[in-house]
Amino acid sequence: xxxxxxxxxxxxxxxxxxxxxxxxxxxxxxxxxxxxxxxxxxxxxxxxxxxxxxxxxxxxxxxxxxxxxxxxxxxxxxxxxxxxxxxxxxxxxxxxxxxxxxxxxxxxxxxxxxxxxxxxxxxxxxxxxxxxxxxxxxx
Numbered sequence: 840x841x842x843x844x845x846x847x848x849x850x851x852x853x854x855x856x857x858x859x860x861x862x863x864x865x866x867x868x869x870x871x872x873x874x875x876x877x878x879x880x881x882x883x884x885x886x887x888x889x890x891x892x893x894x895x896x897x898x899x900x901x902x903x904x905x906x907x908x909x910x911x912x913x914x915x916x917x918x919x920x921x922x923x924x925x926x927x928x929x930x931x932x933x934x935x936x937x938x939x940x941x942x943x944x945x946x947x948x949x950x951x952x953x954x955x956x957x958x959x960x961x962x963x964x965x966x967x968x969x970x971x972x973x974x975x976x977x978x
Contacts, residue, residue, distance in 0.1 A: 848966040850975065851881070855961040860978040861933045865970040871925045874968030878933055878940070878961050883910045886958045887933065887940045891923050893969075904942075906955040913955060922946040928973070935961055 855861060863876055873895040879886035885907040892898040902918035922944055923929060932943040935958055939951040966972050 848964075848972045848975065850964040851962060853960075853962050853964065853977075855935070855977060857935045857937060857959070859934070859961075860976075861961065861964060862930060862974075862976040862978065863933075863964075863966060863972065864928070864930045864974040864976075865966075865972040866928050867923060867925050868969040868971065869926045871923075871969035874970040875966070876931060876933065877963070877965040877967075878935075879907070879956060879958060879963055881963050882965060884908060884956055885963075886935070886954060886956045886961065887942070887952050888912075889931065889933070889942060891921065893923065893925065904952050906952075908956060916952065918950055920944075920948050920950075922948065929970075 871893050873890060873892045876889040877885045888905040888907060890903040892901055892903060900921040902921060904916045906913045930945045934941045938954050940954055941949060941951050943949045
């Protein structure tokens, strides 16, 4: 199922198996503060909260990652690699790989985030913030 507007996309009942690539392509808005891609079971149980921040709550040009269990956020991890520019078209690839979730950025940079929820599949993808989503693919 899909519900979208210019800056929000929700996909649910996905049943995405480990090893499947979730590719999100979009255009960062010219006055962007942040955007978020959440993957997991649902909005209360997020295995990966991927949150590039241009200028938000005192954070500048940093990627914040986290997980949420039954509505409670865990400890943030911060990635200093920040390849984003307002107005640019980007792609983010997310892959559930057992004990971790792999994230590949459009500039070929990769990192992993621990699978804190022990997900065996991804049922929910939510994309919010200052990015117009062009396409979401599953490969």
